[in-house]
Amino acid sequence: MGIDAEKTGFDYDVAVIGCGPAGATFARLVSPHRRVIVFEKQNGGGKPADLEFGKCCGGLLAPDAQKQLALQGLTLPRDILVDPQIFAVRTMDIAGSGQAKLPERYYQRSYINLSRLRFDNWLRSLCPTERILKCAYVKSVSRLSESRGFAVEYVKNNQRNTVTAGLLVGADGGQSLVRRLFFPNNGIDRYAAVQEWYGASDLSPFYGAVFDAELTDCYGWLISKDRYLVAGGAFPLDGAAQRFSAFKEKLKGRGIPLENPVKREGCLVCRPKSISSVCDGKDGVFLIGEAAGFISPSSLEGISWALESGALLAGVLSGEPQGANRRYHSAVRGIRLRLAGKMLKSPFLYTPFIRHIILKSGVASLSIDL
Numbered sequence: 001m002g003i004d005a006e007k008t009g010f011d012y013d014v015a016v017i018g019c020g021p022a023g024a025t026f027a028r029l030v031s032p033h034r035r036v037i038v039f040e041k042q043n044g045g046g047k048p049a050d051l052e053f054g055k056c057c058g059g060l061l062a063p064d065a066q067k068q069l070a071l072q073g074l075t076l077p078r079d080i081l082v083d084p085q086i087f088a089v090r091t092m093d094i095a096g097s098g099q100a101k102l103p104e105r106y107y108q109r110s111y112i113n114l115s116r117l118r119f120d121n122w123l124r125s126l127c128p129t130e131r132i133l134k135c136a137y138v139k140s141v142s143r144l145s146e147s148r149g150f151a152v153e154y155v156k157n158n159q160r161n162t163v164t165a166g167l168l169v170g171a172d173g174g175q176s177l178v179r180r181l182f183f184p185n186n187g188i189d190r191y192a193a194v195q196e197w198y199g200a201s202d203l204s205p206f207y208g209a210v211f212d213a214e215l216t217d218c219y220g221w222l223i224s225k226d227r228y229l230v231a232g233g234a235f236p237l238d239g240a241a242q243r244f245s246a247f248k249e250k251l252k253g254r255g256i257p258l259e260n261p262v263k264r265e266g267c268l269v270c271r272p273k274s275i276s277s278v279c280d281g282k283d284g285v286f287l288i289g290e291a292a293g294f295i296s297p298s299s300l301e302g303i304s305w306a307l308e309s310g311a312l313l314a315g316v317l318s319g320e321p322q323g324a325n326r327r328y329h330s331a332v333r334g335i336r337l338r339l340a341g342k343m344l345k346s347p348f349l350y351t352p353f354i355r356h357i358i359l360k361s362g363v364a365s366l367s368i369d370l
């Protein structure tokens, strides 16, 4: 397998596409003896968070992600946090207009509310700077037939360039180019995620999970972030824009002020529904984070597995190159098992009939006097 650039003649041992939580973790932790280049299309930083576009994300750090940071010896800088920190999620089912409303319920959650943009920039800042090429958009990757390495073609400053590497890591998220090029038959369900930011200085702090089976078999969210309210959802690709508009209208009907958004973000999000849609790579190509399908189909929480898979691959590629794909496949077995558990749980949350029973009964909910 192609590794050790000096011996093989490749420009780098490992080329990584994408520097989100998965790519940045890999770049931070892989052995300094590996010659690594990470391509990241975003600039990352410079503008105030409300004007800059980052990853379309709820920006909630779940307990599993907090545990990963602890295991990796990291503590969160305060300036990554946003106000407020909320410990109960308000759960609403807004399907139907005329019928009797289902009760809203509050469930305890222990998320950390953060600025996703500042979180990503912070993780990048922990990597050796020479490893990351920012504003570098990878256009294509091909396998070099004679040597088993890879040629990566990218654009930076309007210039096309190509580098070669012995191994390839796809850390390029839900729309992964690497996955589409090298594993085109390993399909995974994708949804259109879209969210808008609204000025909301006078609104009480809000953290809501919103269900509406007429518009999506996934879910929507409302999250206060500093002086904004972020309203979004994940919708089937067919008619996603109209579904989002209808979703907002229904929320407005419930008194939530969603007028004049200051920005809109969107992306495709993976939603693995069977374990066969998870793909960790093969033949010198490795997938980490969401590109592999490591994201919860029930909550869309994926930062924890991005951090974990990035660290696991860094351990594997710091060692002997022989059998690296096999060793990485075994290393992520625990993630696959936990993902399978979430897949079993998902129908309980997303079958309207079962959800209605849960909401009506109030089982496991908090009694909050507001």
Ligand SMILES: Cc1cc2nc3c(=O)[nH]c(=O)nc-3n(C[C@H](O)[C@H](O)[C@H](O)COP(=O)(O)OP(=O)(O)OC[C@H]3O[C@@H](n4cnc5c(N)ncnc54)[C@H](O)[C@@H]3O)c2cc1C
Residues within 6 Å of the ligand: 017, 018, 019, 020, 021, 022, 023, 039, 040, 041, 042, 055, 056, 057, 058, 059, 060, 061, 062, 065, 136, 137, 138, 139, 171, 172, 173, 174, 177, 193, 194, 195, 232, 267, 268, 269, 288, 289, 290, 291, 294, 295, 300, 301, 302, 303, 304, 306
């Ligand atoms: C709407 C939404 C809400 C979510 N909310 C949460 C949440 O609250 N908590 C949580 O834990 N998870 C959440 N997730 C999931 C979480 O965002 C992902 O699981 C996580 O970002 C995966 O990290 P990653 O590093 O694998 O990919 P990403 O974070 O997507 O990073 C991929 C990186 O690759 C770069 N890139 C992509 N293609 C190229 C290219 N061709 N050339 C160069 N660079 C490229 C991108 O710019 C990006 O920086 C949410 C997802 C969505 C869509």
